[in-house]
Amino acid sequence: MPSPARVTAAMVAERAGTSIATVSLVVNGKDRGRVSAPIAERVRAAVDELGYVVDHAASSLARGSGDLVVLIAPDLSNPFFAEVIRGVRDTLTDRFQLVLSVTERGRQPVTADVRRFERLRPAGILVDAPAAGEDLSAGVPVVQLDAPGGTDAVNYDLATGVQELVAHLADLGHRRIGYLDGTSRAATFALRRRLLEDAAVAAGLSVSPIVGSADLAVDAGASAADDLLDDWLDDGVTAVVAAADTLAYGVLRAAAARGVAVPGRLAVAGFDDLPSSSVTAPALTSVALPGADLGRAAALRLLATFDGGAPEAPSLPTWLVVRASTAG
Amino acid sequence: MPSPARVTAAMVAERAGTSIATVSLVVNGKDRGRVSAPIAERVRAAVDELGYVVDHAASSLARGSGDLVVLIAPDLSNPFFAEVIRGVRDTLTDRFQLVLSVTERGRQPVTADVRRFERLRPAGILVDAPAAGEDLSAGVPVVQLDAPGGTDAVNYDLATGVQELVAHLADLGHRRIGYLDGTSRAATFALRRRLLEDAAVAAGLSVSPIVGSADLAVDAGASAADDLLDDWLDDGVTAVVAAADTLAYGVLRAAAARGVAVPGRLAVAGFDDLPSSSVTAPALTSVALPGADLGRAAALRLLATFDGGAPEAPSLPTWLVVRASTAG
DNA sequence: CTGAAAGCGCTTACAG
DNA sequence: CTGAAAGCGCTTACAG
Numbered sequence: 001m002p003s004p005a006r007v008t009a010a011m012v013a014e015r016a017g018t019s020i021a022t023v024s025l026v027v028n029g030k031d032r033g034r035v036s037a038p039i040a041e042r043v044r045a046a047v048d049e050l051g052y053v054v055d056h057a058a059s060s061l062a063r064g065s066g067d068l069v070v071l072i073a074p075d076l077s078n079p080f081f082a083e084v085i086r087g088v089r090d091t092l093t094d095r096f097q098l099v100l101s102v103t104e105r106g107r108q109p110v111t112a113d114v115r116r117f118e119r120l121r122p123a124g125i126l127v128d129a130p131a132a133g134e135d136l137s138a139g140v141p142v143v144q145l146d147a148p149g150g151t152d153a154v155n156y157d158l159a160t161g162v163q164e165l166v167a168h169l170a171d172l173g174h175r176r177i178g179y180l181d182g183t184s185r186a187a188t189f190a191l192r193r194r195l196l197e198d199a200a201v202a203a204g205l206s207v208s209p210i211v212g213s214a215d216l217a218v219d220a221g222a223s224a225a226d227d228l229l230d231d232w233l234d235d236g237v238t239a240v241v242a243a244a245d246t247l248a249y250g251v252l253r254a255a256a257a258r259g260v261a262v263p264g265r266l267a268v269a270g271f272d273d274l275p276s277s278s279v280t281a282p283a284l285t286s287v288a289l290p291g292a293d294l295g296r297a298a299a300l301r302l303l304a305t306f307d308g309g310a311p312e313a314p315s316l317p318t319w320l321v322v323r324a325s326t327a328g
Numbered sequence: 329m330p331s332p333a334r335v336t337a338a339m340v341a342e343r344a345g346t347s348i349a350t351v352s353l354v355v356n357g358k359d360r361g362r363v364s365a366p367i368a369e370r371v372r373a374a375v376d377e378l379g380y381v382v383d384h385a386a387s388s389l390a391r392g393s394g395d396l397v398v399l400i401a402p403d404l405s406n407p408f409f410a411e412v413i414r415g416v417r418d419t420l421t422d423r424f425q426l427v428l429s430v431t432e433r434g435r436q437p438v439t440a441d442v443r444r445f446e447r448l449r450p451a452g453i454l455v456d457a458p459a460a461g462e463d464l465s466a467g468v469p470v471v472q473l474d475a476p477g478g479t480d481a482v483n484y485d486l487a488t489g490v491q492e493l494v495a496h497l498a499d500l501g502h503r504r505i506g507y508l509d510g511t512s513r514a515a516t517f518a519l520r521r522r523l524l525e526d527a528a529v530a531a532g533l534s535v536s537p538i539v540g541s542a543d544l545a546v547d548a549g550a551s552a553a554d555d556l557l558d559d560w561l562d563d564g565v566t567a568v569v570a571a572a573d574t575l576a577y578g579v580l581r582a583a584a585a586r587g588v589a590v591p592g593r594l595a596v597a598g599f600d601d602l603p604s605s606s607v608t609a610p611a612l613t614s615v616a617l618p619g620a621d622l623g624r625a626a627a628l629r630l631l632a633t634f635d636g637g638a639p640e641a642p643s644l645p646t647w648l649v650v651r652a653s654t655a656g
Numbered sequence: 657c658t659g660a661a662a663g664c665g666c667t668t669a670c671a672g
Numbered sequence: 673c674t675g676a677a678a679g680c681g682c683t684t685a686c687a688g
Contacts, residue, residue, distance in 0.1 A: 006467060006681090008681060008682085009681070009682065010681080018658080018659085019658070019659045019660080020659085020660095020681085020682080020683095021658075021659060021660080021661095021683080021684080022657095022658065022659075023682095024682065024683055024684085025658095025683090025684095028683085030683095033657085034657070034658085035657070035658080036657060036658090039657085039658085053443065053446070053447050054447065054681090054682075055389075055447055055449070055680090055681055055682065056385075056447040056448045056449065057384075057385045057386075057388045057389040057394070057448070057449050057680085057681080057682090058385075058389050058664090058680070058681035058682035058683090059681080059682055059683075060385045060664090060682090061383075061385040061386050061389055061663095061664045061665065061666085061680090061681080061682070061683095062663075062664050062681080062682045062683040062684080063664085063682080063683060063684090064664075064683095066385070068448075070427075075410070075414075076404060076407075076409070076410035076413060077407060077410040077411070077414075077603070079404075079405060079407050079410075081404070082403070082404035082405040082407075083405070085404060085430055086403075086405075086433065089430065089432070097444065098429070098430075099398075099427040099428065099429055100427065100428040100429070100430065101426070101427055101428070102413055102417065102426075102428065104417070105414065115381065116425065118381075119381050119382065119383055119384040120384045120385070120396075121383070121384065121385050139334060217603065218603040218604055218606070218607065219603060246603075246604075249603075249604055249607045252607050253606060253607050256607075275405070275545065275546040275547060275574075275577075276546055276574075276577055276604050276608070278546070278581060279546065279577045279580050279581050279584075279608050279609060280604070280607050280608060280609060281607060281608060281609030281610065281611075282609065283609075334665090336665060336666085337665070337666065338665080346674080346675085347674070347675045347676080348665090348666080348667095348675085348676095349667080349668080349674075349675060349676080349677095350673095350674065350675075351666095352666065352667055352668085353667090353668095353674095356667085358667095361673085362673070362674085363673070363674080364673060364674090367673085367674085382665090382666075383664090383665055383666065385664085385665080385666090386664070386665035386666035386667090386680090387665080387666055387667075388666090388680090389664090389665080389666070389667095389679095389680045389681065389682085390665080390666045390667040390668080390679075390680050391666080391667060391668090391680085392667095392680075
């Protein structure tokens with residue numbers, strides 16, 4: 001039985017024997033001291049009986065903006081984003097409704113994505129791992145996530161985790177590191193690679209000039225790693241770091257297919273510490289980037305922006321989780 | 329530089345020296361035979377210069393509904409949904425804009441979720457793996473995904489994959505199967521379990537009455553499996569089937585922690601065939617449910633509904649992918 | 657405390 | 673071919 005007709009504030013008003021304006025006041029909780037208790041009660045009763053719900057389009061048109069918060073994220077095939085989303089959702093109060101938008105695989109959010117959502121008149125926009133060098137400003141508050149160098153961004157303290165990783169590899173006696181990068185233009189990936197190179201040099205290690213790249217799908221990582229494995233080994237590489245765990249899974253798969261022992265012949269590590277990284281063969285060493293923390297911090301910052309405050313942008317802790325893929 | 333002020337159709341009209349009505353016609357591509365070429369050209373130029381974009385709220389209010397398609401999905405920690413989303417996005421034409429909504433972990437979409445999005449006046453709503461027995465009808469077209477028994481649903485042919493799995497286990501000599509279910513009320517999970525039981529009986533196997541359940545997170549699956557492992561083994565179980573690969577990962581982890589050899593002492597299989605299922609230890613046997621196919625079929629059905637047609641609901645093929653966790 | 661009315665920015669008959 | 677006007681369903685000053 002498709003709904004016979006949208007129920008409007010006018011219908012509620014008629015039923016409650018009052019005006020549309022009063023209905024609006026009550027429904028929006030702005031009736032304190034403006035509407036008498038008995039009338040407010042009648043309105044609420046009518047709302048329940050009719051199943052009235054404020055029309056979003058009309059409301060945000062009249063008000064200038066609505067209660068939508070849009071989170072624009074790159075391709076969700078990286079389970080990392082599930083955590084981010086959870087953090088955002090758990091932090092946003094009931095006043096706001098979260099909707100997500102996902103870019104195509106391997107493409108980071110850009111200015112045009114923000115523009116497309118501005119027309120929805122959202123209360124605010126969250127942009128996760130945007131492409132570097134984009135102007136993401138809009139007519140509504142925008143908070144960036146994992147966007148080193150971005151305005152109004154919530155970031156990880158990647159340096160700490162990377163240093164722990166390099167120290168760990170150095171302790172194990174590794175001298176030369178191979179790197180598997182993401183293909184995307186995300187600033188966070190550029191930074192991960194640069195930090196690793198810096199830390200390696202500082203620790204007396206070297207990074208092989210043979211650097212692969214792939215989008216964050218396991219398959220793509222496997223085929224990129226498959227192409228490079230021999231070259232890496234010839235170049236004296238004994239440890240490969242991937243820009244994300246999903247890429248590292250690809251390296252594990254390629255190594256297994258080629259009979260390259262991990263970690264005996266090649267140590268492997270990633271970034272993210274996904275839940276499934278504890279069950280890979282072998283279990284994966286990874287720089288933990290707690291996604292829910294990132295989502296939570298970004299949502300808090302957006303909320304603060306609504307209230308006029310623009311708090312200090314936090315830097316979220318990261319750390320190394322050592323498992324068998326390096327320590328074996 | 330926050331946008332100085334929303335640019336409206338009135339501003340475009342003034343610049344182009346025409347009326348608002350004409351701007352609307354041109355912008356919506358309804359100008360053929362209604363607006364002269366030179367004027368249409370002037371409007372388009374003004375649109376470009378001003379960077380005008382139709383206001384979604386105003387447009388959908390005037391028109392009755394907008395160009396949004398909402399996909400409501402359960403918790404994204406299951407990477408399966410990333411595939412579904414990709415299928416939907418790649419199929420929806422440029423006329424529509426996809427936005428996602430995610431329920432809390434372990435909760436399936438219900439009627440209230442649909443209601444909440446009706447007020448956005450979307451063109452249509454897609455609901456993935458809804459709770460059983462919910463009335464999901466709305467004032468706009470609704471298509472359900474992986475919702476056995478649901479109205480207007482696009483489903484998998486689960487029976488085939490399950491039969492292949494049971495035949496495979498029977499071939500290997502297994503006689504008694506343990507089952508790890510999802511906690512959610514999704515109809516698709518109820519069906520998976522029932523089909524497995526039926527197929528087992530038909531093949532002369534039995535299913536242990538000891539059935540665990542957990543939400544689809546790896547951690548939850550591991551702790552549920554950890555609780556049941558001894559009981560299963562005592563009960564003569566030699567193979568455990570989990571309702572989703574993420575749950576099966578949990579079983580693998582629990583077994584490894586307890587020193588239970590897989591598949592030597594216990595075979596393990598799941599549903600979904602996620603990308604990471606090829607890199608687990610051991611690699612996981614799974615009933616493949618191609619997520620992108622599901623998304624694509626659902627989007628096509630929605631598109632067809634817009635055009636008045638309600639095509640036959642397809643049943644999407646599933647199949648068994650055998651890996652080391654059973655065959656090893 | 658309450659309601660009539662203007663206005664949010666569009667779309668779409670309707671007249672010309 | 674073109675534009676003035678009504679209307680979509682709200683919210684919010686503004687009068688009373």
